[in-house]
Structure formats: C-alpha cells, structure tokens
Amino acid sequence: MNETENIIIVDKLTKKFGDFTAVDHISFEVHRGEIFGFLGANGAGKTTAMKILCGLSLPTSGGGTVNGYDLCREQEKIKRHIGYMSQKFSLYADLKVWENIRLFGGIYGLSGKRIRQKSDEMLHYLNMTDLRDELVGDLPLGWKQKLAFSIALIHQPAIVFLDEPTGGVDPETRRLFWDLICETAEGGTTIFVTTHYMDEAEYCDRVSIMVDGVIADLDSPAALKQHYQATDMDTVFRKLAYQAKRE
Amino acid sequence: MVLLYLLEKEFKQFFRDPGLPKMAIAFPVLMMLVFPFAVSMEIRNINLVVVDSNRSVASSKLIETCTASGYFNLVAVSDDPDWAMQQMDKNRADAILTIESDFDRCLERGEALPVGIKVNTINGTKGSIGAGYLTSCIQRYRAEASPASTASPTAGPQLDVSAKYYFNTYLDYKKFMVPALIVIAITMLTGFFPALNIVSEKERGTIEQINVTPVNRGVFILCKLIPYWLVAFFVLTACLLIARWVFDYSCAGSVGLMYFFTAGNILVTAGMGLLISNYSENAQQAMFVTWFFMMVFMLVSGIFTPIASMPDWAQAITYLNPMRYYADAMRGVYIKGSTLADVWSDAAGLLTIGTVMVAWVILSYKKTT
Numbered sequence: 001m002n003e004t005e006n007i008i009i010v011d012k013l014t015k016k017f018g019d020f021t022a023v024d025h026i027s028f029e030v031h032r033g034e035i036f037g038f039l040g041a042n043g044a045g046k047t048t049a050m051k052i053l054c055g056l057s058l059p060t061s062g063g064g065t066v067n068g069y070d071l072c073r074e075q076e077k078i079k080r081h082i083g084y085m086s087q088k089f090s091l092y093a094d095l096k097v098w099e100n101i102r103l104f105g106g107i108y109g110l111s112g113k114r115i116r117q118k119s120d121e122m123l124h125y126l127n128m129t130d131l132r133d134e135l136v137g138d139l140p141l142g143w144k145q146k147l148a149f150s151i152a153l154i155h156q157p158a159i160v161f162l163d164e165p166t167g168g169v170d171p172e173t174r175r176l177f178w179d180l181i182c183e184t185a186e187g188g189t190t191i192f193v194t195t196h197y198m199d200e201a202e203y204c205d206r207v208s209i210m211v212d213g214v215i216a217d218l219d220s221p222a223a224l225k226q227h228y229q230a231t232d233m234d235t236v237f238r239k240l241a242y243q244a245k246r247e
Numbered sequence: 248m249v250l251l252y253l254l255e256k257e258f259k260q261f262f263r264d265p266g267l268p269k270m271a272i273a274f275p276v277l278m279m280l281v282f283p284f285a286v287s288m289e290i291r292n293i294n295l296v297v298v299d300s301n302r303s304v305a306s307s308k309l310i311e312t313c314t315a316s317g318y319f320n321l322v323a324v325s326d327d328p329d330w331a332m333q334q335m336d337k338n339r340a341d342a343i344l345t346i347e348s349d350f351d352r353c354l355e356r357g358e359a360l361p362v363g364i365k366v367n368t369i370n371g372t373k374g375s376i377g378a379g380y381l382t383s384c385i386q387r388y389r390a391e392a393s394p395a396s397t398a399s400p401t402a403g404p405q406l407d408v409s410a411k412y413y414f415n416t417y418l419d420y421k422k423f424m425v426p427a428l429i430v431i432a433i434t435m436l437t438g439f440f441p442a443l444n445i446v447s448e449k450e451r452g453t454i455e456q457i458n459v460t461p462v463n464r465g466v467f468i469l470c471k472l473i474p475y476w477l478v479a480f481f482v483l484t485a486c487l488l489i490a491r492w493v494f495d496y497s498c499a500g501s502v503g504l505m506y507f508f509t510a511g512n513i514l515v516t517a518g519m520g521l522l523i524s525n526y527s528e529n530a531q532q533a534m535f536v537t538w539f540f541m542m543v544f545m546l547v548s549g550i551f552t553p554i555a556s557m558p559d560w561a562q563a564i565t566y567l568n569p570m571r572y573y574a575d576a577m578r579g580v581y582i583k584g585s586t587l588a589d590v591w592s593d594a595a596g597l598l599t600i601g602t603v604m605v606a607w608v609i610l611s612y613k614k615t616t
Contacts, residue, residue: 106252
C-alpha cells in the first residue's frame, strides 16, 4: 500500500456563518488507510469541517477533494464512497436491527441477496445475531454505536467519518469499539475520527488539533508528545487548547 | 430499487407509530358520524316569548300553530311587553311575538292582523330565519282561520310560484355537508401527518444519516408522499361507506372521479405539509404553521359559506386556495353527479397548485447546506 497517497486533500477551507468564522483557512491531507484523529475543544470547528468533508455543507471559500472528488461540486459522488456516523445516534429507533441494515444496504444500492449475506456476517461479527428482531431503540447505547458503525461500512466505503463515536459510552465498550475501528483500518479503510477522549487519540496514526477554527498542530501522537515535552496526549491537548480565545 | 426500500421504511414507521394509524381510523369515523349532525346550519330551537294581550281562543291557536311548527321553544306567554324585552336582553328569548288586544276582532273582520315580531339578530342568520319562520306561521294560521280572506273578491289573478328543488331534493343539510366533511378529513390528515414527518427526522437526527448517503432527493420526497395517498384513499373509502350505511347516501356521480380529485388534492396537502416540514426546525413550528394555513384554506373554501357571496377581493383570493377546487369538485360529483367535463376547471386548478407544491418541496429540500 502506498503510504503517501492522499485520500483527503483540503486547501484553505473556510466556513463562515455570518460574522463568525467557524473554520478558518485550514489545509491538511489524510493518507489512505490511516486513522486520522481530528481533535479540538467544543466549538473549535471540527464538526463543521467534518460536515463539509462529508458533503453535508458547502465551504464559504477554499476547497479540496475526498477520494478524488471535489468538495464544492461533487458532493453526491463523495457520498457514494464515504461512510458516516454522527455523535447524535442516527439509525431509525423504530425499525428493527435487520430492517436498519436492510434500509441502508438498499440505499447504497446493494442487491437483496447481498444485503442478506452482509447482515448475517455483520450480526455474527458483532455477536448480535439474537438481537436481529429487536427494535434499535431498545438496544443499549454501546450496541447501537457498534451497529451504527458497521452500517456505516455496509457499502465498503474508502473512508469512514466518525463524529465522536464513543460519546457517552462506558470505558470497556469504548475499548471494544476502538478494537473494531483498528480492525477496520487494517482492512484498508481510512478512518477520520473526532473525539474528546485523549487516550483514544493514542490509537490514531496522526492527529490534528483544532483551536479557534484553525489547525494548531498536526503530527503523530509520538511526535506531538515529544514536541510539547509531554508524557500523554492529554497534556499536549491542554497546552494547545488553552491558547483558545473564543468560547 | 432505492424507492422500494425507502417506502418499506415509511410504511413500517407509519404502522409502528403509536398514534398515527389510530388517528387515520378515528378521524373519518368521527367526522362522518358526529359532524353531519352537529355542523348544521339549519335553525331550530328558537326561543320564543309571546306577549299575548288578547288572550282569546284565536290568539292561543296562533301560539299553537307556531309551536307546532317544530322550530320554536315556547319560553313563556306573558302580557307584559317590558318583561318580554328583558328576556331578550338576558338572552333567554330569540324572538318575541306580540299579539295586540284587538287580534280576534281584526281576524273576524278580515283586516290586517295586529301582531308584531321582534327578533334578536346578534346572529344575523338565525334572526332573519327566525323572523321568516314566524311570518310563515302567521300566514299559515291566517289561511287556515279564514280561508275566505285569501280568495277575497278584490284579489286579482294570482301568480302561483312553485319551487322545484334539484339534486338535494329534501334540502337535507347533512347531504350537503357529507362531501365537505370528507374534504376536511382528508385535507387535515394528509396535511398534518407529512408536516410532522420530515421535521421529526430532523429532530431525531436521522435526516443527516440520509443526507450523507447518495439517495436522490426526488426519490426521498416521493417516498414521503406515497403513503399519504394510501391514507387518503383509505379515509375516502371509509367515509363513503359510512355515508352509505348510516345515512343511505351514495355518490351521484363517478366514485372514480372522487378518487381522482383526492389523489390530486394529496399533491397539494401532503406537498404543503412536507414543504412546511422542510422549513421548520421543530415539530411545534411545523404544527402551528400548518394549522394556520389549514384554517385559512377551510374558511375561504366555500365549505361553510358560499364563495359567491364573498366580496370580490375575497373571491379573488379563493382562486389560490386549493381547497376551493377540491371542495367544489367533491360536492359537485357527490351531490350533482358532475362529470370531469363539468369540473375540469377544478381539476386544472388543483393539479397546477399541486405540481408547483411538489416541485417546490423537492427544490427546497437541501442535502447540502
């Protein structure tokens, strides 16, 4: 695998809401196959930036490509090749487990046979075969998140965006969730993940830290720790995030 | 096909909802079983106070004629005009019939009857209809009491006007209201349900998961629209059957034409609901905006008050009101048996507004903001 091939290229990306500049001329690249951590305090602009990368939002200026497609003109093409899981749990709570899998499989154009095959595999892999006929709304949060993640991967996207996937989940489930993420990355899928948990940042190949709409630093966790003379990512984050001027 | 998967989702969600399917059943039943009786413009139970200063056999016969007509409740017979007036002030009397002391003498002589009618016209319609009923009771009484007077020698050749009533032969107000109530039931259900639909996906966050997929927005909107066609057809069928079983009314024209107009109406109401849903941030907002439009549509639709008696400017506004076309067509087909050739202008109006609505919904639904 060519390590330096860039799946995401962003150049001077900017998003303004009225007078407020949520994302301010950020530029970076994400390599194919890596786990890219996108960190930042609340309100630093990471969700806004992520929405632009997913084609949910148009940049005010600047641009870039995701999997070779233009961010400003080819959002619908981008959407074919990405998976997305948001911090707000977003499967249909009033549909059963298998019905959610079937729906999203169908939306991404999988055949009925392929969907059945996929959902058997997925449920077996997640140890959820017995929960097939449960309404998704009745599942515990940890299970929901694992299911949502797997459904985001149903069409084998080149890259999957995870917006605070482990928010509100207990430590043990978080660890299992990250096992799932690492296994997926080993399979060649690029992971773009935002998180608040600095211990999770250690799992990433590279992390960027956003402060006030700009990228304050971007490197591997090891290099960042060395640069800021810190023993853990938590200290690195505090040193950078405390430069923030806006709330 | 993506369309089928999305439709499957919409139907499952509809039937799993704790309230929607029950509403879809309860609403038409209520509309057809309760409102034809309750929403009646027929004036009955007019409270009548009689001031009888004559107190003769003739005057009590007149009072009997009035009460026997079935339109009046006799509150009291008194000989004090002031007391009677007080009753009207206190809202206990809608009409006062005053019989003067020389009533029986005038009747014998064949002179004009000395009776007076006072009506409370706070409700103008009720007042004037009440006065009309009273007048006709008095005339009937006079005709019965002294047949000679109607054929008096001085009378010239008489014009005998006879009215023939078409379509709703017995002037049955319920028959007039049944198609209108169908229109209201369908418009309300298929307006409010979709208005809540997209906005609830917004509230739950599921809309984002849809927007991040390559699903075509036209297909997505179509899948939101189709279930309401079926809801509306179900409601229409239920209403027609109830009208048949309970009131023994049946559609004078083609039932198929009623389904055709209902299908056209869904484009408008469901389209409008989804449109409001698109622009609303939460369910409350969507509900209030929908309620506002429904209210306006209903009041100037011609369902309760004839459009022809509205002032010109109000009549001009009704051309923008989709319910006007739908109500007019449904009444025409159901009561008169109108054919498409008779109500083609309603079809044109309805379909034009509907097409604009649906196009607007699709264009205003943004997957990328």
